[in-house]
Amino acid sequence: MFQDRKDAGIRLAAALEGYRGQDVIVFALPRGGVVLGAEIAMKLNSPLDLVLTKKIGHPYNPEYAICAVAEEGEPICNRFELASVDPVWFQKEVERIRVELKRRRLEYLGDTEPHQVEGKIAIIVDDGIATGFTMMAAIKEMEKRKAKQIIVAIPVTPYNTAQRLMSMGVDLVSLQIDRAYLGAVGAYYGDFRQVTDSEVIALMKLVRG
Numbered sequence: 001m002f003q004d005r006k007d008a009g010i011r012l013a014a015a016l017e018g019y020r021g022q023d024v025i026v027f028a029l030p031r032g033g034v035v036l037g038a039e040i041a042m043k044l045n046s047p048l049d050l051v052l053t054k055k056i057g058h059p060y061n062p063e064y065a066i067c068a069v070a071e072e073g074e075p076i077c078n079r080f081e082l083a084s085v086d087p088v089w090f091q092k093e094v095e096r097i098r099v100e101l102k103r104r105r106l107e108y109l110g111d112t113e114p115h116q117v118e119g120k121i122a123i124i125v126d127d128g129i130a131t132g133f134t135m136m137a138a139i140k141e142m143e144k145r146k147a148k149q150i151i152v153a154i155p156v157t158p159y160n161t162a163q164r165l166m167s168m169g170v171d172l173v174s175l176q177i178d179r180a181y182l183g184a185v186g187a188y189y190g191d192f193r194q195v196t197d198s199e200v201i202a203l204m205k206l207v208r209g
Contacts, residue, residue: 004191008155009039027051031195032127052101053134068133073140122147128185
C-alpha cells in the first residue's frame with residue numbers, strides 16, 4: 001500500500017537509482033503518472049516529458065476499451081473486438097483522439113517541443129496499470145521514436161500484464177508484480193484522489209524549470 005502517488009514515486013525513484021547519470025528521459029502518462037514522473041525525474045536529474053495516450057471505447061459501450069492510441073505509432077487493440085466494429089468509425093475515432101491528444105499536449109506544455117529520445121533511454125511512468133493497453137501504446141510510440149532502451153516503471157503490476165509487457169522487449173521496474181491483483185489501481189493507495197490538469201501543468205513547470 002502506498003500513502004499516495006508522491007510516496008509511490010519516491011519508492012520507484014529509489015528502484016531506478018541505477019539510471020542516474022545515464023542519458024535518460026522520463027515520460028509520464030497524464031494525469032496520475034505525472035506525480036510519480038516528477039519524483040523520478042528529480043531523483044535521476046533527468047528531463048521530464050509526457051507521452052499522451054487514450055483508450056478507445058467500444059461504440060456500444062464506451063467504458064469498455066477495445067484499443068489505445070498514442071500521439072504517434074499504431075493503435076494497440078484487442079483484435080477480436082476490433083474485428084466487430086465499423087472500420088470507418090474506428091479510423092475517425094483514432095483521428096478524433098489524436099486531435100484531442102495534441103490539444104492536451106498544448107494545454108500541459110504550451111508550444112515546447114517534445115524531447116528527442118532517439119538513441120536514449122526512455123523511462124515510461126504511470127501510477128498503475130490494468131489491461132496495459134495505454135502503456136503498450138506508449139511503448140510503441142517510444143519504439144517509433146527510436147529510443148535505445150525502454151523501461152516501464154509502475155508501482156504495482158498484475159502478473160499477466162507484466163508478462164505481456166516484458167514480451168514486448170521492455171525492462172519492467174515494478175515494486176510488486178501481483179498474481180492476486182486487487183482489480184483496481186486505487187486499491188493500492190491510501191489517497192488516490194484525481195489529479196487535475198492544473199496540477200499537471202504546475203508539476204511540469206516545476207521540474208522543467
